[in-house]
Structure formats: C-alpha cells, structure tokens
Amino acid sequence: MSSKNKVALVLSYQYPGKYALTVLAGAVESDPVGRDVALRFPRDRDSLLAMVRECLDEGYQVVVAWSFYSASFPAAAEELAWLREQLAGREVLCIAGGVHATAETEQTLQAGFDLVAVGEGETILLDLLGRMMRGEDPRQTRGFSQLVDGRVVPRGRGEGVVLDHYPPFAARNMKFGAIEITRGCIYACRFCQTPFLNKARFRHRTVENIAHWTRVLREAGKRDVRFITPTSMSYGTQDESMNLEAVERMLAAVREAMGPEGRVFYGTFPSEVRPEHVTPEALALLKRYVDNDNLIIGGQSGSERILQETRRGHDVETVVRAASLAVEWGFVPNVDFILGLPGETPEDVQATLVLMRRLAHVGAKVHGHTFMPLPGTPYRDAPPGSVDDETRRELDRLASQGRLYGHWKQQVRLANGIASRRQPRR
Ligand code: SF4
Numbered sequence: 144m145s146s147k148n149k150v151a152l153v154l155s156y157q158y159p160g161k162y163a164l165t166v167l168a169g170a171v172e173s174d175p176v177g178r179d180v181a182l183r184f185p186r187d188r189d190s191l192l193a194m195v196r197e198c199l200d201e202g203y204q205v206v207v208a209w210s211f212y213s214a215s216f217p218a219a220a221e222e223l224a225w226l227r228e229q230l231a232g233r234e235v236l237c238i239a240g241g242v243h244a245t246a247e248t249e250q251t252l253q254a255g256f257d258l259v260a261v262g263e264g265e266t267i268l269l270d271l272l273g274r275m276m277r278g279e280d281p282r283q284t285r286g287f288s289q290l291v292d293g294r295v296v297p298r299g300r301g302e303g304v305v306l307d308h309y310p311p312f313a314a315r316n317m318k319f320g321a322i323e324i325t326r327g328c329i330y331a332c333r334f335c336q337t338p339f340l341n342k343a344r345f346r347h348r349t350v351e352n353i354a355h356w357t358r359v360l361r362e363a364g365k366r367d368v369r370f371i372t373p374t375s376m377s378y379g380t381q382d383e384s385m386n387l388e389a390v391e392r393m394l395a396a397v398r399e400a401m402g403p404e405g406r407v408f409y410g411t412f413p414s415e416v417r418p419e420h421v422t423p424e425a426l427a428l429l430k431r432y433v434d435n436d437n438l439i440i441g442g443q444s445g446s447e448r449i450l451q452e453t454r455r456g457h458d459v460e461t462v463v464r465a466a467s468l469a470v471e472w473g474f475v476p477n478v479d480f481i482l483g484l485p486g487e488t489p490e491d492v493q494a495t496l497v498l499m500r501r502l503a504h505v506g507a508k509v510h511g512h513t514f515m516p517l518p519g520t521p522y523r524d525a526p527p528g529s530v531d532d533e534t535r536r537e538l539d540r541l542a543s544q545g546r547l548y549g550h551w552k553q554q555v556r557l558a559n560g561i562a563s564r565r566q567p568r569r
Contacts, residue, residue, distance in 0.1 A: 147179060147276045147277070148204055148275060148276050148277070148278055149181070149201075149202055149203045149204065150179075150180050150181070150203060150204050150205075150206065150272055150275045150276050151180065151181040151182075151183060151198035151201075151203035151204070151205050151206070152168075152171060152180050152181070152182055152183070152206050152208060152272065153183040153185065153191065153194050153195050153198065153205060153206070153207045153208070154167070154168060154182070154183065154184055154185075154207075154208050155185065155191055155207065155208065155209045155219070155222060156184040156185055156186050157186060157187065159211070159212060159215060160209060160210035160211045160212075160215065160219070160241065162320055162321075163210040163240070163241055163264070164184075164208065164210050165312050165313055165318045165319070165320045166264075166265070166309070166311065166312065166320070166323065167208070167210075167240075167264050167265060167268055168182055168184070168312075168313035168316055168318055169309060169310035169311060169312050169313040169314070169318075170264075170265040170266075170268065170269060170309045170310070171268065171269065171272065171313075172310075172313050172314075172315045172316060173309065173310050173315075174269050176269060176272060176273045176276065177269050177272055179276065180272050180276075181198065181203060182313070182316055183198065184316065184318065188222050188225060188226070191207070191222070191226060192226060192229050192230075195207060195226065195230065195235060196230075196233075199233055199235070204236070204275055205234075205235040205236070206235070206236045206237075206238060206271070206272070206275070206281075207226065207235050207236070207237050207238070208238050208239070208240070208268075209222070209223065209237075209238075209239045209240075209241075209256070210239070210240050210241040210244075210264075211239070211241050211243055211244070212241065212242060212243055213242075213243040213246075213247075213515065213517055213518055213561045214515070214557040214560065214561065216243050216247075216250075216251070216254075216564070217560070217564070219239065220251075220254035220255065223237055223254065223255050223256060224254075224255060227255065236257050236258070236275075236281060237255070237256050237257050237258075238256060238257060238258045238259070238260060238271075238287070239251050239256040239258075239259050239260070240259065240260030240261075240264045240268075242336045242339070242340045242517075242518070242519060243518055244256070244259045244260065244261075245259070245260075245261050245262055245300070245339075245340055245519065246336070246339065246340075246517075246518030246519030246523070247518045247565075247566070248261060248288045248295055248297070249290075249295050249566070250564070250566055252288065252289065252290040252295060253290070257282075257289065258271075258281070258282065258284075258287040258288070258289050259287065259288045259289075260286060260287055260301065261286060261287070261288055261297065261299070261300040261301065262286065262300030262301040262302045262340065263300075263301045263302050263303070263304045263326075263340075263341065264301055265301070265304050265308075265309050266286070266301050266304060267284060267285065267286030267287060267300075267301035270284050270285065270286070271284040271287065283298075284298070285298050285299050286298060286299055286300055286301040302341075302342060303342075303346075304326070304346075305346065306323060306324070306325075306326060306346055306347070306348040306352070307348055307349050307352045310356060310359075311323050311348070311356050311371075312356070314359050314363060317363065319360060319363065319365060321368075321369040321370055321371045321413050321414075322348070322353060322356055322357065322360075322368065322369070322370050322371065323348065323370075323371040323372070324347060324348045324353055324370050324371065324372050324378060324393070325345050325346065325347050325348070325371075325372040325373060325374075325377065325378060326341045326345075326346045327341040327342045327343065327344050327345055327346050327373070328341070328343065328345070328373035328374065329343055329344055329345060329377075329381070329382065329383070330373075330374070330383075330417075330454075330455075330456055331343060331454050332443075332453055332454055332455055332456075333452070333453045333454050333520060333521045333522050334453060334481060334484065334514060334515075334517065334520055334522050335517075335520060336517050336518075336519050336520055337373050339519035339520060340519065344381065345373075345377060345380065345381055347378060347379060350389075350392050350393045350396050351396075353393055353396065353397060354396040354397060354399070354400045355400075357396075357397050357400035357401060358400045360401075361400060361401055361402060361405060366404060366405055366406055367405070367406045367407075367408060368397060368401055368405065368406070368407055368408065369408045369409075369411075369412070369413060369414075370408075370409055370413075370414055371413055371414055372414045373414070374414075374415070374416065374417050374420070375390075375409060375410045375414050375415065375416045375420075376390060376410070376416055376417065376420035376425055377417075377420070378390045378393055379392075379393070383419075383456070385420055385422075385425060387424055387425060387428055390425075390428060391428055391432075394407065394409060394428070394431075394432035394433070395432065397432075398432055406434040407432060407433050407434055408433065408434060408435045409429065409432070409433045409435065410429055410433065410435065410438045410439065411433075411435040411437055411438060411439050411477075412439060414439070415438075415439040415440060415441050415479065416438055416439065416440050416441070416465075417440075417441055417456075417457065418440050418441065418442065418457050418461045418462045418464070418465035418466075419456075419457050419461050419465070420465075421438070421440060421464075421465035421466075421468050421469055421476075422468070423468065423472075426468060426469065426471075426472035426474070427472070429472075429474075430472055430473065435474075436473070436474060436475060437474055437475040437476070437477050437508075438469050438474045438475075438476055438477065439477045439479065439510070440462070440465050440466065440469065440476050440477065440478045440479070440507075441455075441478075441479050442462040442478040442479055442480055442498070442502070442509075443455055443479060443480055443481050443484075444480065444481065444484060444487075444491065444494070444495050444498075445459055445480075445491075445494040445495035445496070445497055445498025445499065446459075446487070446490070446491035446494040446495060447459055447494075448491060449484050449486070449487060449491050449494075449495075452484075452485075452486060453484060459494075459498055462478065462498065462502070463498070463501055463502065463505070466478060466502050466505050466506075466507040467505045469507075470505055470506040470507070475506070475507070475508060476502070476506075476507040476508070477507070477508045477509075477510050478502050478507050478508070478509055478510065479510045479512065480495060480499065480509055480510065480511055480512065481512050481513070481514045481528070482495070482511055482512065482513050482514060482528055482530050482534070482538075482551055483513055483514040483527070483528025483529050483530055483555075483558075484514045484528065485514070485516075485522055485525035485526065492531070492534055496534065496537050499541060499546075499547070500541075503541060503544070503546040503547075507546075508545075508546055508547070508548065509541060509546060509547045509548075509549075510547075510548060510549045511538060511547055511548070511549040511551035512549055512550075512551055512554060513527075513528040513529075513530065513551045513552075513554035513555050513557075513558050514527070514528030514558060515527065515528065515554065515557060515558040515561055516558065516561060516562055516565070517561070518561075518565070523565070524565070524568075526562065527555075527558035527559045527561065527562040528554070528555065528558050529555060529558075530551070530555060538551070
C-alpha cells in the first residue's frame, strides 16, 4: 500500500480563470508526482461545494484553487467566503494565483485565501502538491505567500517556466485550450500586465513540441487549433525583429499535424499582431497557412503623444499601413483601441476618433476597450478610463455602421471597480 497522503485538487473551473487552470491541470496530470493527485473541474459553485465535500468524505486532503484577473477578483473572493461558510469548518486549503493575486498579494490574502501563488504557477503548484502527499506543510512551499499575524510573509515567486516542460492543456482530463507558444514580452506597454507577470523576454515553445500537442488535439477530435502569444509574429525571436522562417516552420508543422480537415487560426483571437509586423512578407506567409479571415492588430491610440507615453513602440501611420496591407491581402483587420488612457487630452481623444474613421474607411473594424488601471502595471494608480458623451455618440455611430465592436461600455464599470478596490501601496 502507498504511504503517500491522498490529495485532491479542486479547480474553480469558471470563466475567465479556467484558461489558466487548464494549463495548471495539464502540468499536474503530466507530472510523476501530480499524476496521483485527484483533479476535479467544477463549473459552478454548487458543484464546487459538492466535489469538495465528496473528496473530503473520501479521505482526501483538499486543495481548492482559483485563478482570476482584477475584474473577476470580487466574484472569486465571494465564492471563497461562501464555500467556507458551507463547509462549516471542514478543513480545505484555499489557494489563489494569476496576475491579480501576484500583483495584489496582500489584498488577495485578506480576502481569505490561505496561500497566494506568486508568479508562474506550474512548478510551485507541483511542489505544493508534492509536499502535501509527503505529509509536509504546504505553507512552507516556495513561491507561495501567506498572512502571519496580519502581515504578508513572502516566499519568492514562481518564474522561468520552460514551456516545453509542460503541456499546454490537460488532455487526459479532456480539457483543451489554445496552445501557448510564447510566454513573456519584450515590449513594455505601460497598460499591460504581461511583462510584469511573465518577465520582459520571450520564451518560446519549440516547433516539435507545438506539433506534438497539435496532434494530441487532433487525435482528441478537435478540428481547430488556436494559439496564445503576446505578439504572434515574434515567434522565434528575442527582439523586435521577426523571424519569418521560424514562424513558417511552426505553421507548416501545425498544418501537417492538423491534417487536411483541420483549421489553423493564427494572428487572431486569442493573440494579436503588432502593426509594424504586418508586412507583405508576413501576410504572404499567413495567407499560405492560416484559416482565419481576420487579423487582430494592436493600435491602442490615434495620438502620437499617447503612443509614446504608453511606450507602444510604433506610430499612427504604422497602424494605418498595417490595416491597409491586411485588407490588400484579404484579411479583415480588427484593430484594438484603448479608450480613456491616462493623460489623454480632448485633442488625443479626437486623434483616436480620426484614426478609427480612417481605419473604417480602409475596411478595418475597430475593437474598443476601456482603459483599466491594472495592478502590476505602471498605470496601477492612474484614474480609471472614462468616455465622454460626445465620444460615446461618435463610437455608437461607428458601431451602428458595423465598424466598431467590443465591451468598452461594460468595461467603464469594471475599470471603476478596480480603481475603487485598490489599496495604498506599502
Ligand atoms: S500590449 Fe502586447 S506588445 Fe505590449 S507589452 Fe503587452 S503583450 Fe507585449
């Protein structure tokens, strides 16, 4: 008989945290230690409670895990409080991770989570589960912070995960998702959490590894493959340049792995293309390999001053050129914009509206977002994004012409919520 303790990991498997939890479940199921951990994927709070109770009744030590963004933090905290109340003192270890928990560790711990995973989760979660199976104290695991006497006790952070060492999803548990091909970002856009969480350099999954997991997707009966990367055309590079040869080798391998019936989506949701990377050579390559008819291009602002302040690393004309070229090559460019960026003057807002109209004129669609002061970014303490009435009318007009889409109105509320919850820096 095994002398190991029985450990169950119950993942609060709800949108949007479930994407990160799928990656973590993949790490657990593929690891020699993690393989003995019972994994559960409840999709709502009632099944979360039922599965936790069932695991406890079966004699497991139970870890319940949440991953969330800043906007979904209140819902996760509320679910945690509800679960604890329902369990009426039965012992479970409640842990949280993700970009918000990493950036606002104290706030997350004060919400009642026992431990916060700081940084990248794969390695440190496996360490924690291994400790529990061996009967050791999980609270001593490196990479997890906790509150002791009301003060945060940090224990380092998880980082530097080599993507090839872990699967991109949890195939044994039939939980699939987009394949993360690059983690970290060398660009330093001031509104973005990616360089903060995953460091300012690119780590790429190898072509062979991507092809392997694509075959696994196909063998599971999936017809489509999608990818996660901070910037699609940066695959295979360590700097601002493109390595189209590397992108082509990867896409050719993926195409082959998917077979004639499969569909390959690249440069579109859930990843995007930087505007300066939209060149005739890059478009010709994409045209040869991908099935998407649209490209998502980061534009963000029509004001040169704001583009510089936010450190986007490109100018307005580059965005227009990218959209025009994409149209020429038969793609619908969907250009991302952020409304209400810090320090915007009425002239900057006007410049953004002018650019949106120019893009609409060349055949692009505009994807509107409202600026959120995200924890971990240089803009964490900036005012939440707002959209004045005149701009709102103009945006509604573009939307009615089918040229603008997005949740920018709902995001005004989310941005205010994030700002209202932030605590002073210590
Ligand atoms: S917005 Fe995109 S390019 Fe800029 S730092 Fe974030 S991930 Fe990188």
